[in-house]
Amino acid sequence: MSDNLATVVRDICRKYGRERGRLMDIVRAVQEKFGCVSGPAMDLIAKEVGVRRVQVASVVTFYAFLSEQPKGQVVIRLCNDIIDQMAGAPDVARAFEEELGISFGQTTPDGKFSLEYAACIGMCDQAPAALVNDVPVTELSTDAARRIVRDLRKHMDPSRLVHRLGDGNNAHELVHAMVMNNIHLRGPVIFTPANRGEAIRKALAMTPAEVIRAVKTSRLRGRGGAGFPTGMKWEFTRAAPGDRKYIVCNADEGEPGTFKDRVLLTELPDRVFAGMTIAGYAVGAAEGILYLRAEYAYLQRFLEDLLDKRRAENLLGQNICGKAGFNFDIRIQMGAGAYVCGEETALLSSAEGSRGDPKNRPPFPAQKGYLDCPTVVNNVETLACVTKILEAGPATFSEHGSPGSTGTKLLSISGDCKVPGVFEVPFGIKLSEVLKLAGGEDAIAVQVGGASGQMIAREEFGRTICFDDLATGGSVMIFGPERNVLEVADKFMEFFVEESCGYCTPCRVGNVLLKERLERVIAGQGEPADLEYLQDLGQTIKTMSRCGLGQTSANPVLTTLKNFRATYNALVKKRTDGLQPAFDLGAAVGEAETIIGRKSEHAHA
Amino acid sequence: MSATIEFVIDGKEIQGQPGQTILEAAQQAGVYIPRLCYMKGLVPHGSCRVCTVLVNGRPQSACTQPVAPGMVVENNTEKVTALRRNIVEMLFVEGNHFCMFCEKSGNCELQALAYRLGIAAPKYPYLFPTRDIDMSHPDVFIDRNRCILCGRCVRASRDVDGKHVFDFVGRGPHKRVAVNAEVRLADTNLDVRDKAAEACPVGAIMKKRVGYAVPIGQRLYDHKPIGSEIENGKK
Known part of the structure; x- marks a missing residue:
């Protein structure tokens, strides 16, 4: 066994050139092979790669999909975000537990099954969903959960759980998934017919500076949510000194309620790869990296195959499309389960083979990014837009949308609505119109922008989706009249506590404290002063945190305090006896009463 | 330039x-x-x-x-100081900091900063985490109850001592400082004369047999608040 471990680990390390920068791939491969990255495995990896064991441990312990302790041969990860919960995930969870005879977080004694919760796996429009190893299983019921376990017991092969295939490329033999695209609205930019290679050929007929000018003219802004002007980002990177530059596509779509990048990568990956290639030409980069979240590993083979096809057609590789001297290739870097890696500098740390800790800024990635080289990091959708801009011209792009937010936006709509799925809408659309499109007019609240976004109340449904009003990476979660907005906020806080990298104090500690006090208020044990406490604490986290995750992590509390104040006010009360509402005198003296064998006169007066 | x-x-x-x-x-x-x-x-x-x-x-x-x-x-300014006070209070409730019997008391940067910022008691509830102590090394011990995850030991060992004895493991509230061994500090090549052994601002990494050596009244921050050495022009 240990000889086997040594041989296999050595082979894996050599496959990745024993490079420290490929540590993520190495530990992922070891995890897949042995169900864990054990202490002895870490020692072996450290020796092969030339790092300390504690550096390997530092990586392994950071990611949800990696573990030091052995996991089952099959790991079932049930998505437990708020949308999945509303769709029945708790019942499905019980069914899995009963059928397997273990609780979440445990592995069966025979080492065959592990049961875990996952943060949003990007399937909110077909919730409840789970990953069985890499295989997504969607629209789960308690019956489906039991059947899955029984089937697995027979063959232990997750791929055989796919009894029906999804639409579009989900049915492609290299994807082979039951996942549905659920594209309900196709707009004029993204979901339009495309001619493979056209955008690249047009770009290569221009100078790099002209390509950048075209992107600037289109006024394209980053689709990840922050909305930084893409052309400007490229210009900075082009101007930065350095021979080696990189194009990184951020496909770590982890914001709860977002799944449009999954659909883009399933249906229009050519557009995304073309966008990366055009970016490479524009800034003078020869290498691109698609950072793909671990939850979408089922798309990896399909995407690798497409990269091969593009190489064969000279859309990647040397002297692309006959353009002498333009060389560009793309590799896929798999993540391992960490929301924070959607933050661009954390993503770079992870792609470099380290913990997904965000980096200090400055320097910005355009100056010093991947391996300290100038790097463009763009969202999947942004790059798909680039391809359209080069294909149809910047004017055709910017005639859609609003002046400050040109083009269209893909929305991932989920929750209490008739048709959850992906909608391509023009920027500037009113939230009320979005609700009408998805059949969610009954909503009492809409979370725009995922857990880190804003909870919007009915009175504000007239606001618009755009960078100057309601900015969003695409997540729109709809909550109907029967939902408790504060419990939704609490669920988001649970998410942030788990997904904080823990690097900086306010995010690591503050969110734990915020969640504690929010829950006290929800339980009816809060007093009016607790609302000021929440506001002050939330504001401290927002102001003092180091990266975008921390700076937005208090939003579930801060935006509900602002937009649902009456809900909070109804829960808090001032006690007349001068004690804090959370203080239960009877319980506090209970133990002492048991010891002395009589009841306190004061406590029960 | x-x-x-x-x-x-x-x-x-x-x-x-x-x-x-x-x-x-x-x-x-x-x-x-x-x-x-x-x-x-x-x-x-x-x-x-x-x-x-x-x-x-x-x-x-x-x-x-x-x-x-x-x-x-x-x-x-009042605004910035209030925010800093909140951060320092967070660090106090996150760990288990018992100044009254800590060897670092009087020389502790966290404690001194709390005094300077005027913190009498944190307004946040104590989290009372369960953390371990590593006494295995002959000359240095780790008391993780007092660790504030500042990473000074990590950087000192990596960049100054060239040993990489420490690094962070886990994430979020589960983040902690681990050593370059299976468990014990004794199984690393840390030496008491390393920079990493004296980089800790609190009492988490301490040299053995020197606790309480300096009497109260003569400790680093007994008379003047932390930072006054900078304000008085001494660097």
Whole structure:
């Protein structure tokens, strides 16, 4: 066994050139092979790669999909975000537990099954969903959960759980998934017919500076949510000194309620790869990296195959499309389960083979990014837009949308609505119109922008989706009249506590404290002063945190305090006896009463 | 490149050098910016966030932000101090800090900073985590109850000692400092004379057999608050 471990680990390390920068791939491969990255495995990896064991441990312990302790041969990860919960995930969870005879977080004694919760796996429009190893299983019921376990017991092969295939490329033999695209609205930019290679050929007929000018003219802004002007980002990177530059596509779509990048990568990956290639030409980069979240590993083979096809057609590789001297290739870097890696500098740390800790800024990635080289990091959708801009011209792009937010936006709509799925809408659309499109007019609240976004109340449904009003990476979660907005906020806080990298104090500690006090208020044990406490604490986290995750992590509390104040006010009360509402005198003296064998006169007066 | 960079902290004109951070330039000019994870000679970490200042109104960590001409920095104002107080209080409730019997008391940067910022008792509830103590090493012990995850030991060992004895493992509230061995500090090559053995701002990594050696009244922060050595022009 240990000889086997040594041989296999050595082979894996050599496959990745024993490079420290490929540590993520190495530990992922070891995890897949042995169900864990054990202490002895870490020692072996450290020796092969030339790092300390504690550096390997530092990586392994950071990611949800990696573990030091052995996991089952099959790991079932049930998505437990708020949308999945509303769709029945708790019942499905019980069914899995009963059928397997273990609780979440445990592995069966025979080492065959592990049961875990996952943060949003990007399937909110077909919730409840789970990953069985890499295989997504969607629209789960308690019956489906039991059947899955029984089937697995027979063959232990997750791929055989796919009894029906999804639409579009989900049915492609290299994807082979039951996942549905659920594209309900196709707009004029993204979901339009495309001619493979056209955008690249047009770009290569221009100078790099002209390509950048075209992107600037289109006024394209980053689709990840922050909305930084893409052309400007490229210009900075082009101007930065350095021979080696990189194009990184951020496909770590982890914001709860977002799944449009999954659909883009399933249906229009050519557009995304073309966008990366055009970016490479524009800034003078020869290498691109698609950072793909671990939850979408089922798309990896399909995407690798497409990269091969593009190489064969000279859309990647040397002297692309006959353009002498333009060389560009793309590799896929798999993540391992960490929301924070959607933050661009954390993503770079992870792609470099380290913990997904965000980096200090400055320097910005355009100056010093991947391996300290100038790097463009763009969202999947942004790059798909680039391809359209080069294909149809910047004017055709910017005639859609609003002046400050040109083009269209893909929305991932989920929750209490008739048709959850992906909608391509023009920027500037009113939230009320979005609700009408998805059949969610009954909503009492809409979370725009995922857990880190804003909870919007009915009175504000007239606001618009755009960078100057309601900015969003695409997540729109709809909550109907029967939902408790504060419990939704609490669920988001649970998410942030788990997904904080823990690097900086306010995010690591503050969110734990915020969640504690929010829950006290929800339980009816809060007093009016607790609302000021929440506001002050939330504001401290927002102001003092180091990266975008921390700076937005208090939003579930801060935006509900602002937009649902009456809900909070109804829960808090001032006690007349001068004690804090959370203080239960009877319980506090209970133990002492048991010891002395009589009841306190004061406590029960 | 010896041109000075002029900027303002709390109304006072400061002259910094190109490449300096706000914290370094301020320190040179006798202005103290509170900090915990910063340590001279180590790569800035930017993790404790105590040194956060407002640069033209935007929060930035002074230990990582380079000086720029004309920047207006807010440091010692009621608004900034209130935010810093919250951060220091968070560190107190996150761990188990019992100053009354801690060997580091009086020489502890966390404790001294709390006094300087006027914290009598934190307003946040104590989290009382269960953390371990590692007494295995003959000359140095780790008491993780007191660790504030500043990473000074990690950087000192990695960059100064060239040993990489420490690193962070886990994430979020589960983050902790681990050693380069299966479990025990004794199984690493840490030496008591290493920089890492004296980098800890609190009582988490301590040399053995020197506890309480300095009597009360003669300890580092017994008479003057932390930072006064900078304000008095001694660096």
